[in-house]
Amino acid sequence: MRSELQQRIDQLSREIRHYPTPIARCDEQLSALIEERSRLLDELKQPSGCTPQAVWANDGGAYRDARFAAYKQSKHQQGS
Helix, strand or coil: CHHHHHHHHHHHHHHHHCCCCCCCCCCHHHHHHHHHHHHHHHHHHCCCCCCHHHHHHHCCHHHHHHHHHHHHHHHHHHHC
């Protein structure tokens, strides 16, 4: 969910950056893009509901740690 939010924010930022000039003060389309990006940025700042431990586990932290430990063990055994 957060990555989709970030992707949409990035897309809106690109659209805003490349918006055709000159820009009229009453340009509703540009205002809508800026407002949507602002709303999504606020949403992204909200706590995700997941603890740091849950985010770490969901991102494969335990798997990476186990692989790293196995790697270190094999290097230790090779050195002996």
